Amino acid sequence: MLAIARQRMLGQSFKKILPAVSVLRSYSSAAKQITVREALNSALDEEMLADPKVFLMGEEVGEYQGAYKITKGLLEKYGPERVLDTPITEAGFTGIGVGAAYYGLKPVVEFMTFNFSMQAIDHIINSAAKSNYMSAGQISVPIVFRGPNGAAAGVGAQHSQCYAAWYASCPGLKVLSPYNSEDARGLLKAAIRDPDPVVFLENELLYGESFPVSDEVLDSSFCLPIGKAKIEREGKDATITAFSKMVGYALKVSEMLEKDGICAEVINLRSIRPLDRATINASVRKTNRLITVEEGFPQHGVGAEICASVVEESFSYLDAPVERIAGADVPMPYAANLERMAVPQVEDIVRAAKRACYRSVPLAATA
Amino acid sequence: MASWGRRSSGMVHHIKALSKVELRGKAGEMKGGWWRYPLQPGVASALVPRSWPCVNTMASLFLVQRFKSSLPQKQVEDDDGDQDLDFPGGKVAYTSEMKFISGSYDKRIPCYRVLGDDGELIKYGSDFEKVNKELAVKMYSDMVCLQIMDTFMYEAQRQGRISFYMTSFGEEAATISSAAALTKDDIILPQYREPGALLWRGFTLQEFVNQCFGNKDDGGKGRQMPVHYGSSKHNFVTVSSPIATQLPQAAGMAYSLKMDKKDACVVAFIGDGGTSEGDFHAGLNFAAVMEAPVIFVCRNNGWAISTPTSDQFRSDGVVVKGQAYGIPSIRVDGTDALAVYSAIRAARSMAINEQRPVLVESLAYRVGHHSTSDDSTKYRSLNEIEHWKTDRDPVNKFRKWVELNGWWSERDEADLRSSIKKQLLKAIQVAEGMEKPPLTELFTDVYDLPPSNLIEQEKLLRQIVNKYPRDFPSDVSLH
Numbered sequence: 001m002l003a004i005a006r007q008r009m010l011g012q013s014f015k016k017i018l019p020a021v022s023v024l025r026s027y028s029s030a031a032k033q034i035t036v037r038e039a040l041n042s043a044l045d046e047e048m049l050a051d052p053k054v055f056l057m058g059e060e061v062g063e064y065q066g067a068y069k070i071t072k073g074l075l076e077k078y079g080p081e082r083v084l085d086t087p088i089t090e091a092g093f094t095g096i097g098v099g100a101a102y103y104g105l106k107p108v109v110e111f112m113t114f115n116f117s118m119q120a121i122d123h124i125i126n127s128a129a130k131s132n133y134m135s136a137g138q139i140s141v142p143i144v145f146r147g148p149n150g151a152a153a154g155v156g157a158q159h160s161q162c163y164a165a166w167y168a169s170c171p172g173l174k175v176l177s178p179y180n181s182e183d184a185r186g187l188l189k190a191a192i193r194d195p196d197p198v199v200f201l202e203n204e205l206l207y208g209e210s211f212p213v214s215d216e217v218l219d220s221s222f223c224l225p226i227g228k229a230k231i232e233r234e235g236k237d238a239t240i241t242a243f244s245k246m247v248g249y250a251l252k253v254s255e256m257l258e259k260d261g262i263c264a265e266v267i268n269l270r271s272i273r274p275l276d277r278a279t280i281n282a283s284v285r286k287t288n289r290l291i292t293v294e295e296g297f298p299q300h301g302v303g304a305e306i307c308a309s310v311v312e313e314s315f316s317y318l319d320a321p322v323e324r325i326a327g328a329d330v331p332m333p334y335a336a337n338l339e340r341m342a343v344p345q346v347e348d349i350v351r352a353a354k355r356a357c358y359r360s361v362p363l364a365a366t367a
Numbered sequence: 368m369a370s371w372g373r374r375s376s377g378m379v380h381h382i383k384a385l386s387k388v389e390l391r392g393k394a395g396e397m398k399g400g401w402w403r404y405p406l407q408p409g410v411a412s413a414l415v416p417r418s419w420p421c422v423n424t425m426a427s428l429f430l431v432q433r434f435k436s437s438l439p440q441k442q443v444e445d446d447d448g449d450q451d452l453d454f455p456g457g458k459v460a461y462t463s464e465m466k467f468i469s470g471s472y473d474k475r476i477p478c479y480r481v482l483g484d485d486g487e488l489i490k491y492g493s494d495f496e497k498v499n500k501e502l503a504v505k506m507y508s509d510m511v512c513l514q515i516m517d518t519f520m521y522e523a524q525r526q527g528r529i530s531f532y533m534t535s536f537g538e539e540a541a542t543i544s545s546a547a548a549l550t551k552d553d554i555i556l557p558q559y560r561e562p563g564a565l566l567w568r569g570f571t572l573q574e575f576v577n578q579c580f581g582n583k584d585d586g587g588k589g590r591q592m593p594v595h596y597g598s599s600k601h602n603f604v605t606v607s608s609p610i611a612t613q614l615p616q617a618a619g620m621a622y623s624l625k626m627d628k629k630d631a632c633v634v635a636f637i638g639d640g641g642t643s644e645g646d647f648h649a650g651l652n653f654a655a656v657m658e659a660p661v662i663f664v665c666r667n668n669g670w671a672i673s674t675p676t677s678d679q680f681r682s683d684g685v686v687v688k689g690q691a692y693g694i695p696s697i698r699v700d701g702t703d704a705l706a707v708y709s710a711i712r713a714a715r716s717m718a719i720n721e722q723r724p725v726l727v728e729s730l731a732y733r734v735g736h737h738s739t740s741d742d743s744t745k746y747r748s749l750n751e752i753e754h755w756k757t758d759r760d761p762v763n764k765f766r767k768w769v770e771l772n773g774w775w776s777e778r779d780e781a782d783l784r785s786s787i788k789k790q791l792l793k794a795i796q797v798a799e800g801m802e803k804p805p806l807t808e809l810f811t812d813v814y815d816l817p818p819s820n821l822i823e824q825e826k827l828l829r830q831i832v833n834k835y836p837r838d839f840p841s842d843v844s845l846h
Contacts (some may be wrong), residue, residue, distance in 0.1 A: 081626060087656065092649025095615025096657075102604060102616060103554075103623035126609050127616065135597050135605040136588035137812040171813050195815040227818070274818050 032218065037207040039181035040070050043188040044108065046220040048078055051106065054192055055082040057093055058110030058147075067112050068148065068207055094120035094145070098127045101143040101197075108192060111147035114163045114201060128197040129172030144191045149177070149201035150244060150295045151343050157331035162296030164243065167199040168273040169300070174226055175273040177201040179247040180211040183270055186224030194226060201272075203244045229276035231283070235265035238289040238353050241280060241306055243269040246293045246344065253349045262357055272302055280306060281314045288319040289356040293349055298326035323352040472683040478730055479710060480700035484759065486767020496548075496709040500774045505567075506547050506704055507769050508783055510539040510762045513563045515787045516572060517735070519795065520579060524593075524739045528799060529579045533594045535560055537734035540761035541666055541701035543567050545634065545729075548711035552631040554620055556604045556613040559594060560666065561636050568601040572787075576794040582801040583844070588812070589804040611641040614650025614663065618724075621659035625722060632660040632718040634711075640671025642685050651692045654724035662714045663694075663726045666701065668733035673746040689726035701731025702761035705768070731761065805844040806832070 034042075048054045055078075060067045062075040062085040075083040086093040090111065097107040111117045117124065124145060131139045150162040168175040174196055178184040184202070191198040216222060232247060233254050242250040247268045254264040265283050269276065284290050290310055292303030303324040310322060328342040351361045451458045481488060481495040498506070517534040524532040535542060542563030546555070555564055562575065574586060578596055581589035586598060587605070597605025607613060617635035624631055641647060642665060654661050665685040669676055682688060689696030695717065699710040707729060714725040732755040736743040743752070769775040806829065810821045832839050 087652070089645075089649045089653075091645055092615050092653050095612060095646060095649065096619035096622065096653055099556075099616030099619025099621075100623045101619075103620045105623050105626075107619075122609055123612060123615075127607065127612055131605070131607075132814070133812045134587070134590050134595075134607070135599075135812075136586060136590055136808075138586075138597060138599040139605060140815060174814070274820060277820075 031212075032215075033210040033212050034181045034218075035208055035210050036178070036181050036184045036202070037068070037070055039184035039211075039213070040188055040202070040207075041072055041074075042218075043185045043192075044071065044074060045077070047189055047192045048074065048082065050220070051192075053104065054106045054108065055084065055100075056108050056110065057084045057086055057097055059086055059088060059112055061085060061110050066110070068204060070202075070207070071110070090116050090120035091123060094123040095127065097143055098123050098131075098141060101128070101141045102131070102139050106142045106144075106192060108144045108146060111145065113152075113159055113204075114147050114149040115159055115161055117145065117147070117163065124167070124173070124197070124199070125170055129170050131172075132196070133172060140195050141197045142195045144188075144194075144198045144200055146188070146191075146200035146202060148204040148207075150203055151327070151332060151339075152204040154334060154336060154339065155332075156334040160332035162201075162294065162327070163199075164201055164272050164294070165296055165301045165305075167201075168275070168302065168305070170273075172197065173273060174198045174271070175201065176226065176271055177203075177243040178270065179206070179232075179244055179268050180209075181213050182211065182217045183224065183230075183268070185213070185217055186222055187226070187270060189223045190226050193223065198226075201244065206245055206248075224270070227271045227274040227276060229270055229279045230268045231265060231279070232268045233264070233266040235263040235287065237263045237287055238291060238356055239265045239267060239280070239283040239287045240291045240293060240349070240353065241267045241269055241303075242293040243272060243302070244295070246295060249344065249346050249349060250293055252346050253353065256346070256350050257353055260354070260359070262353060262359075264353060269302075275305065275309070277309045277313070281310060284310050284314050285317045288317055289353075290318070291323040291325065291349065291352045291356055293325045293344060295327050295343055298324060298329055301326050320356045320358060323356045325349050325352050470681070472687075475683045476686050476698050478698045478700050479706055480703045481705040481709065482703045482764055482768055484764060486764050486771060488768075494709070495705055496712045498705060498708060500772070502547065503765075503769050503772070504774055506543055506708075507762075507765055507775065509543050509563065509566050510704070510765060511783055512572070512787050513539050513543065513566055514762055515784065516562075516566075516575060516791060519788075519791050520576070520593075521735075521739065523579075523795060528795075529593050531593045531739055532579065533560060533738045534735035535563055537755055537759075537761065538666055538668060538701060538729075538731045539563055540704040540707055540765060541664075541729045541731045542636075544704045544707035545636075545664055545711045548708050549634060549715060550631065551602060552629070553715070554602045554604065554624075554631070554633045556617045556620070556633065556635040557596075557606050558610070558613065558636045558638055558641060558666075559606050559608070560638070562594065562596060564636075565596055565598065565601060565603050568598075568603065570596065570598060570601060570603075572790050573794045573797065574598075576791070576798040577801075580798040580801070581803065582798055583804045584798075584801060585804065588808045590808075590812075611637055611644035611646035611650070613637070614641075614644075614646050615653060616650075617661045617663070618650050618654040618657060618659050621654060621661035621724070622657050625657075625659055630719060632662060632715055634662045634664060636664050636666060638671060639665065639667040639669070639676050639679055639685060640674060641665075642688065643679055651689070651694060651724065651726070655692045655694050658722050659724060660718040660722050661724045662711065662718050663689075663724060664711070665726065665728045667728055667730050668701075670733050670737070670743070670747070672737040672741060673743070684728055684730075686726065686728040692724075694724050694726050696726035696728065698728045698730065701729030702759055702764060704761060704765040732759065734760075802844050803840070803842050 056071055056074060061071040062083045065072040094109060097109040100107050128141045128143055131141050151160040164175060164177060167173055174194065176187045176191055176198060178187045188200060191200050232251060240250045250266045254266050257264050265287055267280060267283060292306045294302045303326055307322040307324060325344045325348055330342060332342055333339055354361045451460055481493060483489050513535060517536060520532045521534055523529050538560060542561045546564035546567035551568065577585045578587055579593035595606040597603060613635050614637060617633045621633040624633065651663060667685055671679055686696045686698040697710055700706050710727055714727055718725050734752060734756045810817060810825045813821060829845060832845060
């Protein structure tokens with residue numbers, strides 16, 4: 001299956017990225033491997049333990065243990081007053097969550113997928129995002145909206161859209177998107193502790209993937225800063241920005257490019273709003289070429305904003321036009337062959353990188 | 368759906384409870400209706416237990432217990448020829464008569480009132496909460512104040528001094544009496560036509576006017592249109608324009624109050640038009656399921672801008688909708704200050720002591736236009752408006768009662784009105800002449816702490832304003 005193949009590829013790429021130390025030493029410095037699912041579950045558990053005001057809400061989060069098992073075991077541990085199974089009304093329970101946050105509680109609202117958040121988008125934007133501003137600081141909304149975002153596999157148009165660009169365009173919200181287990185733990189904890197409303201975009205296909213984590217990451221006080229991107233791999237010839245699942249693709253791409261003598265720098269955005277423009281621009285000023293990668297629709301996407309930011313601040317450093325890789329500008333088709341062509345593939349990104357480096361690129365589309 | 372409002376917690380307790388009630392057959396009757404067992408493949412419904420899942424899973428243990436407890440019940444019922452249907456949600460009697468519940472009503476739910484149009488008590492010693500002189504005089508004074516403020520501010524908009532205004536004519540009693548029946552710890556979530564409630568709680572005329580002018584003393588820092596008041600100090604949540612969003616929020620706040628075990632409730636206002644919104648359904652349904660202490664007050668004023676209630680719903684108004692959600696409801700004369708006061712007092716007591724939502728439908732005609740952007744003579748008759756403005760004015764009605772009690776005189780009336788007018792004119796003068804909020808307030812409160820991009824933008828903006836001062840308004844302070 002695709003997921004297993006990817007995991008194997010990732011495992012291999014990590015071995016290559018780690019510095020050349022003895023096998024024994026690298027084994028002990030990243031001894032534990034946890035899945036993204038375990039990372040999210042442990043983060044929720046620890047934050048609920050630390051702060052009695054934190055509570056969970058969503059469809060199937062309690063007795064079903066979570067539609068994707070992210071909230072497994074939490075109902076049993078904290079009881080039905082803190083893990084609330086809701087009826088099927090996104091607008092309803094989002095509104096209720098916002099109301100609870102107005103009062104001072106810290107709800108973590110789960111959407112079964114962010115596609116369903118559209119039924120609640122008025123409460124997210126007009127009630128959560130804007131309240132602090134419109135009330136002149138009298139009403140703060142320390143709420144977290146989380147759930148899987150973007151394409152899964154074979155679920156069709158109404159289950160596959162990426163909402164990063166939609167939410168990131170709204171001032172008042174913070175938008176985060178983790179890639180690996182470390183990101184998942186650190187960013188979710190940061191989101192729950194943050195006094196502002198946070199949209200936390202996970203990825204269904206990453207839930208089952210394992211990543212190595214250090215002891216520091218496993219500590220209950222671990223937290224990542226909001227608004228800082230991470231340079232997953234340093235390079236000097238081209239900058240590739242990505243978030244969520246595409247970071248894995250970008251890392252794979254950078255290995256493939258290495259063989260062609262292109263040393264790519266991979267930036268894991270982590271935070272879509274606020275966007276870490278400083279890191280992105282510093283990287284482009286170093287490499288002079290930029291390829292943005294995302295799964296979502298191209299128009300008004302995350303890549304569009306990054307491109308504008310780089311053009312505004314680092315225009316004279318660019319040696320080539322910015323390459324944008326995004327999903328196809330169509331609602332996601334269901335048939336497997338069509339779906340594969342509607343999302344970016346590793347080969348598309350490789351071709352884009354080569355175009356940015358003015359290498360000749362075969363015209364044939366993805367096989 | 369097991370989790371809302373239960374005192375017990377967790378599956379373990381459910382199983383323990385079941386094993387205790389095996390023979391009493393109470394399996395289907397837990398408070399609040401049915402509960403869900405974990406959805407695992409192969410688990411059959413307890414009602415049709417044809418296949419037995421393997422016994423070594425927790426779910427099947429659950430299932431076995433449930434089946435055991437419902438069986439004796441069913442055997443007893445068999446003797447009566449299956450009179451009752453034991454279904455998720457509770458037992459329901461069968462009938463052989465096919466009968467539809469009528470969608471229309473031959474008798475409408477009656478409207479509770481205490482005072483007649485002449486200001487006299489309808490029935491001496493009738494069912495109402497007594498109000499002493501101090502309370503009555505404050506209620507009356509605030510109603511007059513609201514009426515005068517509305518008159519002046521409407522005029523101010525017409526003169527171009529403020530951009531927008533909404534009056535509460537005809538609904539003064541509905542909002543002020545409601546607030547009078549609450550304590551200062553009860554949280555109010557308004558729609559937008561409840562400044563009366565805020566006035567009752569102590570928001571000053573100057574504060575109201577400052578918000579309308581959006582000046583530097585505005586508690587809202589000039590962020591909102593006029594009449595979008597809010598004050599956390601007065602437990603009055605800032606007005607939010609989208610209709611009915613405050614209803615599920617109210618349920619959430621009430622649930623939080625319940626978790627804190629506070630002696631307080633939430634009061635959410637909505638209009639007749641707002642009951643059409645999806646959030647109305649979600650808010651009321653959820654509040655009922657969560658057993659949250661919230662009072663939903665629907666100000667049915669007959670009109671949603673130009674949409675009459677006959678185009679808004681086909682039910683007997685809003686009061687009957689409460690029953691559909693399992694919520695106790697009452698219809699009250701919104702022009703009768705004493706009736707509203709009594710009803711809200713009773714509703715509050717019910718909400719807090721029984722920890723449940725309550726619905727109050729207040730009938731009080733909207734005498735004014737929807738807002739300054741509306742001319743209601745375009746869609747309703749002048750006669751109708753005039754009738755409600757003069758013959759059915761809530762302020763006049765209440766004054767008659769207060770005077771009958773010997774608590775108010777002509778002199779008091781004259782003094783009050785002239786005092787309010789003077790205060791108001793002064794407030795408007797002060798507010799108008801005041802500077803607008805400083806530039807910094809453009810960028811604060813977007814987030815808890817200002818992010819770097821906004822700090823940069825503010826710096827840049829200041830540079831530009833300093834460089835081209837003539838391109839920018841002179842009444843915006845740069846400090």
